[in-house]
Amino acid sequence: QKEVEQNSGPLSVPEGAIASLNCTYSDRGSQSFFWYRQYSGKSPELIMFIYSNGDKEDGRFTAQLNKASQYVSLLIRDSQPSDSATYLCAVILSTNAGKSTFGDGTTLTVKP
Amino acid sequence: GAGVSQSPSNKVTEKGKDVELRCDPISGHTALYWYRQSLGQGLEFLIYFQGNSAPDKSGLPSDRFSAERTGGSVSTLTIQRTQQEDSAVYLCACQRGDAQETQYFGPGTRLLVL
Numbered sequence: 479q480k481e482v483e484q485n486s487g488p489l490s491v492p493e494g495a496i497a498s499l500n501c502t503y504s505d506r507g508s509q510s511f512f513w514y515r516q517y518s519g520k521s522p523e524l525i526m527f528i529y530s531n532g533d534k535e536d537g538r539f540t541a542q543l544n545k546a547s548q549y550v551s552l553l554i555r556d557s558q559p560s561d562s563a564t565y566l567c568a569v570i571l572s573t574n575a576g577k578s579t580f581g582d583g584t585t586l587t588v589k590p
Numbered sequence: 591g592a593g594v595s596q597s598p599s600n601k602v603t604e605k606g607k608d609v610e611l612r613c614d615p616i617s618g619h620t621a622l623y624w625y626r627q628s629l630g631q632g633l634e635f636l637i638y639f640q641g642n643s644a645p646d647k648s649g650l651p652s653d654r655f656s657a658e659r660t661g662g663s664v665s666t667l668t669i670q671r672t673q674q675e676d677s678a679v680y681l682c683a684c685q686r687g688d689a690q691e692t693q694y695f696g697p698g699t700r701l702l703v704l
Contacts (some may be wrong), residue, residue: 521696523694523695524694577645578623580635582633583632
């Protein structure tokens with residue numbers, strides 16, 4: 479079992495819809511969770527981080543964390559074609575001395 | 591500079607040659623990571639530095655790969671006797687060192703081994 483798992487996709491949604499991206503992790507003691515966006519040919523960039531159970535909202539983006547179920551999700555409301563990218567989930571595992579572990583990413587396409 | 595820089599941005603080399611890739615992290619960021627990313631693939635972890643030491647080098651694919659970091663700053667990733675399968679984008683990222691901090695990525699070095 480991978481330490482951080484994401485659905486590889488691709489995920490396709492129409493413009494204006496809600497895109498839902500999911501990530502599960504194996505280490506129950508993990509404390510820090512991040513979502514990165516990577517456009518084709520570019521480096522990953524941080525979208526959101528979340529540390530506490532519940533929801534965290536930033537504009538059209540909402541991160542949801544459920545530590546009991548060991549999953550973290552990213553919702554993108556009113557999806558735009560410019561949101562088309564690969565979304566990477568990263569977790570700082572309690573066993574790894576602060577090192578981040580990335581999932582393989584989910585590719586999202588938003589169709590006009 | 592304000593961000594992470596990597597050099598060279600592109601490198602074309604012949605099979606069997608050695609290459610050295612450089613990463614200049616953000617000043618004061620104690621954690622540094624090297625990743626490899628092949629076209630259309632996810633990030634492949636190579637090595638993690640905390641200061642000058644490497645508590646996790648489990649991702650280095652073979653003994654042809656090595657990395658060092660000096661002065662808690664600049665890091666170099668060396669690939670000896672390059673093979674065609676080494677062709678990829680090599681990304682460096684740094685982190686302020688606190689376990690709750692995000693990683694900041696450099697622009698990457700695109701390596702092509704002919």
